[in-house]
Amino acid sequence: MAVKNNKENVSPDEYLKEESNYLRGTIEDSLNDPITGSLPYEDTKILKFHGSYQQHDRDVEKERKKQKLEPLYQFMIRVRAAGGVATPAQWLALDKISSEYADGTLKLTTRQSFQFHGIFKKNLKSSMQSINNALMTTIATCGDVNRNVMCNPNPFKSAVAEEAYKYAAELSEYFLPKSNAYYEIWLNKEKVKTTQEEVEPLYKKRYLPRKFKIGIAIPPNNDIDVYASDLGFTVIEEKGKLVGFNVSVGGGMGATFGDETTYPRLADYIGFIKPEELINVAEKVIEIQRDYGNRKDRKHARIKYTIAHRGVDWFVEELEKRLGYALEPNKPFHFTTNGDLYGWLKGINNKWFYTLFVENGRVKDQENYTLKSALREVAEIHTGDFRLTGNQNLIIGNVEEKDKQQIEEILIKHGVQNDVTHTGLRRNAIACVALNTCGLAFAEAERYLPSLIDKLDTIIRDNGLEEEAITIRMTGCPNGCGRSRLGEIGFIGKSPGRYNVYLGASHNGDRLNTLYREMLDEAGILKELEPIIKSYAEEREEKETFGDFVHRKKIID
Ligand code: SRM
Ligand code: SF4
Numbered sequence: 254m255a256v257k258n259n260k261e262n263v264s265p266d267e268y269l270k271e272e273s274n275y276l277r278g279t280i281e282d283s284l285n286d287p288i289t290g291s292l293p294y295e296d297t298k299i300l301k302f303h304g305s306y307q308q309h310d311r312d313v314e315k316e317r318k319k320q321k322l323e324p325l326y327q328f329m330i331r332v333r334a335a336g337g338v339a340t341p342a343q344w345l346a347l348d349k350i351s352s353e354y355a356d357g358t359l360k361l362t363t364r365q366s367f368q369f370h371g372i373f374k375k376n377l378k379s380s381m382q383s384i385n386n387a388l389m390t391t392i393a394t395c396g397d398v399n400r401n402v403m404c405n406p407n408p409f410k411s412a413v414a415e416e417a418y419k420y421a422a423e424l425s426e427y428f429l430p431k432s433n434a435y436y437e438i439w440l441n442k443e444k445v446k447t448t449q450e451e452v453e454p455l456y457k458k459r460y461l462p463r464k465f466k467i468g469i470a471i472p473p474n475n476d477i478d479v480y481a482s483d484l485g486f487t488v489i490e491e492k493g494k495l496v497g498f499n500v501s502v503g504g505g506m507g508a509t510f511g512d513e514t515t516y517p518r519l520a521d522y523i524g525f526i527k528p529e530e531l532i533n534v535a536e537k538v539i540e541i542q543r544d545y546g547n548r549k550d551r552k553h554a555r556i557k558y559t560i561a562h563r564g565v566d567w568f569v570e571e572l573e574k575r576l577g578y579a580l581e582p583n584k585p586f587h588f589t590t591n592g593d594l595y596g597w598l599k600g601i602n603n604k605w606f607y608t609l610f611v612e613n614g615r616v617k618d619q620e621n622y623t624l625k626s627a628l629r630e631v632a633e634i635h636t637g638d639f640r641l642t643g644n645q646n647l648i649i650g651n652v653e654e655k656d657k658q659q660i661e662e663i664l665i666k667h668g669v670q671n672d673v674t675h676t677g678l679r680r681n682a683i684a685c686v687a688l689n690t691c692g693l694a695f696a697e698a699e700r701y702l703p704s705l706i707d708k709l710d711t712i713i714r715d716n717g718l719e720e721e722a723i724t725i726r727m728t729g730c731p732n733g734c735g736r737s738r739l740g741e742i743g744f745i746g747k748s749p750g751r752y753n754v755y756l757g758a759s760h761n762g763d764r765l766n767t768l769y770r771e772m773l774d775e776a777g778i779l780k781e782l783e784p785i786i787k788s789y790a791e792e793r794e795e796k797e798t799f800g801d802f803v804h805r806k807k808i809i810d
Contacts, residue, residue, distance in 0.1 A: 263548045266298060270397065271458045273299045275432035284438075290326035290374050302398060302460070303435055304391025305330045305377065308370075312689040328372045329690060330355075331394035332384055335425035336404035336418045336469075337365025337641030338650075339389070341632040344639050346387030348629050351616075354380040359625070361614035363683060363735055364466070365403050365477075365641040366394055370690045381439040392435045397461040399428035399539060403468035403477040406640035406648055407606055410598065413495045414471050417488050420531055421469050427532055428467075428539065430456060455539065462546030463554035465539060468643075469498070475588040475762045477643040478736050480504050480519040483556045484538050489525065489584045497527045499583045502538060502568060503560035506733025509552060510747065517738045517765055518557040521565050523572070524580025537575040541568065591739065591762035592681045592722055593644045595671045597657070604637060605652040607660065610671050613684040613699040614645030627667030631660055645683055676713050677722040679706050683736065687729025687746065694729030696746025702727045705744075705775065712783050716790035723799040724760065727752070738765045741800035742782070747772050754778060756785070757809045760798040767809040 261267075269278075278299040283292045292300060297307040309324035317324055332347065339347070347367055351359045356371030372380050384391055394400060404421035408414045432452050436442035453460070470479035471488045479485035485501035504520030526534050542556045545563065560568050573579050598606045611624065618625045628647070632639070637651025652660060664670040685691070687698035706725070713719055726740030737743040743755035743766045754773055755766035770781055785808055793802050803809055 264551050264554075266397075266551060267459050267548050269295050269298050270460050274434075275452050275458070276302045276430065276434040277432075277438065281438050284374065284378060289323060291323070292374070300328075302393060302396030302430065303381075303438065304333070304394040304396075305372075305381075306395060308690045308692055310371070310689055311692070311694075326374065327370070327690075328374065328377050330369045330372060330377075330380055330384070330391055331362070332367040332369075332389050332391050333394045333401040333425070334366065334389065334641070335402055335422040336408070337401075337406050337643075338418075339367075339639045339641075341635040341637075341639070343387045343389055344632040345629065346383065346389075348625065348632070350380055350383045350387075351625075354383070357617065357625075359616040360686060361611055361616065361641050361645050361647060363614070363643055363645055363685070364401065365406065365643055366401055367641070368686075370686075378439060385440055390435075393429055395464070397463055397465075398430055398456060399424075399461075399465045399467060401425050403466075403482070403643055405469070405471040405474055405476055406642050407598065407600075407608075407650070410606070411601060412493065413488060413490050416495045416528075417469050417471050420486075420528065424467055424469075424532065424535055428455070428535070430460070455536065456543070459548070461539070461543055462548045463551060465542065465556070467535065470588070472586040473589040474594075475591040476593060478591050478739055478762045480762055481506050481517075481733075481736050481739060482520060483542070484535060485520050486531065487522075487586055489586060495528060497525055497584070498531065499525050499586065500534060500538075500580065503557045503565070505555045505557040506736055506738055507555070508731045508733070510731055512552070515552055517733060518561060519763065519765060520557075521560070522583045523565065523569050525582060525584050526580060530576075534572070534576065537572055540575065541571050545571075588761035588763060590722070590760055591644075592724060592760075593642050593646050595646075595680060600651070602651070603654070604650075605654065605657050606640075607649040607652065608642065608671075609647045609649060609664070609669070610675060610680055611646050612679075612703055613682070615699060616647075621668050623667040624669045627663055627669045630663045630667075634659060634663075644681075676706075676710050676719045678709060678713050678718075678725055679703075681722050681724045682706060683724075683726045683740070685728045685735035685737075691729060693732060694746060695748055696729050696750065696752060698727045698729040698735060698744075698746060702744075705778065708775070708779055709782065709786075712779070712786050716787055718786065718790050721799070722760070724758065740766060741798065741803075742766075744778070750774050752778065754781065757800050757803045759800050764800070766800070769809050 280296045306329045354376040355369035360368040402421040402425040408418035467484045468477040468482040469486045481504045486498035501520035501522045506517045508515045547553045640648035640650045684698040684702040687694035724740045725742040726737040727744040728735045728737040729746040739758045744752040751772045754770045756769045758766035
């Protein structure tokens with residue numbers, strides 16, 4: 254897959270995509286190469302569109318180098334589920350795959366997907382096949398295409414939520430790549446001849462300039478962090494009916510340290526649409542990004558930069574031109590929180606929904622906390638479903654009244670019921686994967702945040718704030734996978750054991766936090782945060798959130 258002369262001065266990835274023959278590349282042959290546990294560079298790029306990343310175990314990197322061994326290559330697989338819903342049978346299949354082929358754990362992500370880590374090349378195809386046998390797929394969970402569409406995961410909370418979920422599933426399905434490559438490579442389907450027009454009418458040969466994310470938010474809950482999405486739809490409800498959506502565009506969290514031309518950006522609301530316009534509007538927005546997104550520099554290729562550089566007015570004008578009509582003005586709505594509501598909730602269908610705290614989304618068995626076993630046991634008797642939240646938690650959904658007690662008993666037996674001793678701080682924490690699998694991590698996140706919260710909790714308890722919901726988010730680098738710039742307290746890894754600390758995001762996700770201190774180690778973090786937490790306990794106004802408090806007190810600008 255040699256890259257031809259770069260006459261257009263576009264990013265080399267553009268040629269890789271174009272020359273991949275609609276996402277085939279040489280993946281199929283490379284999988285059978287027994288000499289190495291890795292794939293050729295070009296194939297690793299195309300593999301992302303199939304939902305997998307080549308990684309290596311960074312914990313053993315130095316040791317392997319010393320022994321003159323290649324890195325311990327392994328693969329991450331991301332499984333899509335629109336709005337994050339899986340049946341008990343699917344849960345059992347994922348549980349089995351994680352033990353059979355992966356590192357034994359399952360990661361519930363910040364975008365309502367499942368991830369496996371630690372899969373060796375020789376097991377990649379079997380894993381993909383097992384996932385497909387469970388009627389799930391990994392296609393387009395990564396890569397320069399639209400990803401799975403997020404949605405509030407509690408559709409039976411109201412008829413509106415149920416309808417919104419159906420739209421999320423429709424959008425997710427509609428924007429899947431049309432190429433047959435996935436089925437040929439992983440599922441041994443017959444090879445087909447392709448032409449550009451037949452194969453990808455929307456994405457064409459070069460697909461999108463960069464990843465693309467859509468989310469549907471249902472006020473008053475912004476649990477999917479709609480302001481972080483490339484394209485967002487905020488449900489507008491009138492008299493208990495979903496009457497349409499306010500459309501938002503241009504959100505994104507990623508940045509690069511030391512490069513001020515990259516930055517997180519909150520999406521702008523650009524107008525109201527009716528439900529029947531949803532797919533068409535989404536398609537036109539994606540087309541604009543396809544046609545105008547930056548294909549020279551991947552660091553500036555997200556729609557947030559297209560909009561920031563050309564202006565929101567330009568974007569709306571271009572969209573309305575393509576639609577052939579003007580958007581209606583935004584309708585009023587109000588978000589109260591971007592967190593989850595834990596515990597049992599009765600749906601309008603008289604079934605029960607239990608939101609379970611899963612620390613940083615990692616499903617595994619630990620001493621006295623056998624979460625993976627508990628959920629397997631629940632899945633064996635459960636007749637409803639499992640729903641992932643955008644905060645890396647899990648809803649055991651659509652539970653029959655008669656099964657409620659048994660499910661509760663299983664959770665208690667395994668020590669995984671929502672622990673009432675968890676502080677509001679821990680219950681509102683997110684950490685990205687980071688080490689040992691993420692190749693971009695400068696510092697720990699998922700493996701470190703829980704122990705940092707242990708220490709912060711002491712301060713929280715000393716100040717009587719254990720019930721206070723304060724969002725705290727950590728990422729191992731500024732890419733923002735744990736949406737760290739939307740935490741009332743945010744940490745971004747700068748180097749091993751050192752973090753930039755950000756304060757003051759809003760509690761509902763509509764304001765970014767601000768850099769407070771740089772390069773702090775744990776002692777520094779605790780020293781800086783203790784007096785602020787104390788003054789919050791003593792001086793906050795009624796119902797004032799931590800994020801608002803640090804602004805009012807001018808702790809940050
Ligand atoms: Fe992410 C890349 C993990 C949600 C922004 N993200 C990565 C990679 C694949 C690292 C890589 O490129 O080599 C990480 C794999 C780590 C691993 O070992 O699993 C990774 N991202 C994750 C997950 C698993 C974090 C988690 O702990 O839950 C989330 C999977 C979501 C999913 O199911 O699809 C995840 N990533 C996000 C989010 C949150 C969101 O979308 O709401 C963001 C910020 C929003 C945004 O897209 O701007 C996010 N990930 C990034 C970026 C920065 C993109 C940018 O525009 O600058 C990268 C790096 C990149 O794309 O070059 C990245
Ligand atoms: Fe990796 Fe950075 Fe994303 Fe964390 S934020 S998973 S360290 S890319």
